[in-house]
């Protein structure tokens with residue numbers, strides 16, 4: 186039996202009211218600011234030009250034009266947080282998202298504080314994950330999941346869905362998409378479609394309580410919904426309409442089943458979406474072909490070499506501002522490094538991940554969401570690792586063989602899953618503490634004082650100060666005769682093989 190550890194009732198109530206308030210805020214945020222049309226260089230059938238050296242305007246660098254990814258990671262002795270969220274630099278769009286994130290953080294920290302230190306043998310973890318769905322050009326549906334783990338067998342997940350329209354600088358509401366979404370006839374139509382899905386789903390057929398569904402759907406707008414170019418999805422939380430065993434429920438209604446209720450504007454939108462999907466497919470195929478052609482032999486060190494080698498590693502990226510600066514510096518010092526990439530970052534910035542690989546650096550797996558893996562069950566764990574391998578391979582053409590667990594946190598289960606996926610677990614021997622200090626001279630002195638022959642140095646390519654410090658670090662260590670190789674090359678030199686941890 187699965188044991189769901191719940192947040193204590195009081196905070197849970199607080200969280201619920203907070204969620205209600207946030208929907209209210211969302212509603213208030215619908216404003217109709219002037220239409221700010223953005224030029225796109227994506228012309229049908231033409232591959233976007235990748236201007237790597239010159240992307241202070243990185244609109245086109247993101248796989249999701251107009252959307253950028255923020256990742257922040259922090260921790261203390263009792264908890265860790267890895268927060269991912271998208272942003273647009275348009276405050277009417279960003280603010281409700283940030284507010285929701287803050288509410289999740291506050292609720293989590295309150296729970297951590299409320300946990301008595303006696304019982305506190307574990308490290309609590311909060312992980313905010315993103316699912317990004319393209320509705321059509323410059324319109325996205327973002328599903329944020331906050332995974333709260335405060336001990337026990339499983340954590341608990343709270344979800345929120347945001348549908349955003351970048352061109353109109355607003356959140357999309359149900360009544361933008363559907364004609365009179367509060368009408369009885371729309372509700373009926375929706376319920377009918379939902380019944381159909383449940384009847385045709387073996388798992389849901391006997392478990393979902395249709396009366397509960399009917400109750401929830403009385404106020405359609407209060408339900409969490411999501412949108413893609415071809416479906417409208419209704420979400421229910423764990424336990425909301427059925428037993429805990431079926432988990433959270435997602436009911437995906439084909440958009441054409443609701444056609445008669447779609448506003449004219451959105452009818453056009455959904456048609457346009459098909460064209461865009463077709464174009465993306467063509468671009469994707471061209472990109473895959475290109476990356477397989479440019480695949481290179483990365484090994485430039487022979488076995489049994491007794492030189493002074495160091496493996497520099499950069500985690501949590503690639504980041505559109507920081508990673509290119511780091512690549513430039515590495516190039517200048519003829520240094521090769523290993524980038525432990527987050528699957529989510531590779532999804533957002535595939536061109537950047539490809540550039541890292543194309544410059545001869547090693548691309549490796551650092552999970553999808555930067556979750557503390559010891560807080561996950563087996564399926565969640567496999568998903569974190571396999572999805573990331575796929576994202577990295579799609580972006581770069583290279584299949585990772587190395588894996589670094591976030592926060593260096595792993596257990597027997599993690600070792601097994603890594604092994605099953607052909608991944609060696611790589612830790613580090615020198616922590617630059619760049620994530621903590623964010624200070625050029627401290628990073629410089631920490632690395633240069635501690636690095637020695639065979640060191641694996643932990644750095645992060647999401648902090649500008651790390652890019653600031655790197656030239657001096659490389660200058661000093663090069664002068665001392667060190668050469669910089671990838672982790673796989675270093676393992677090869679050291680004669681290490683197998684799953685590790687190393």
Ligand code: ZN
Nearest residue numbers: 500501591592
């Ligand atoms: Zn990390």
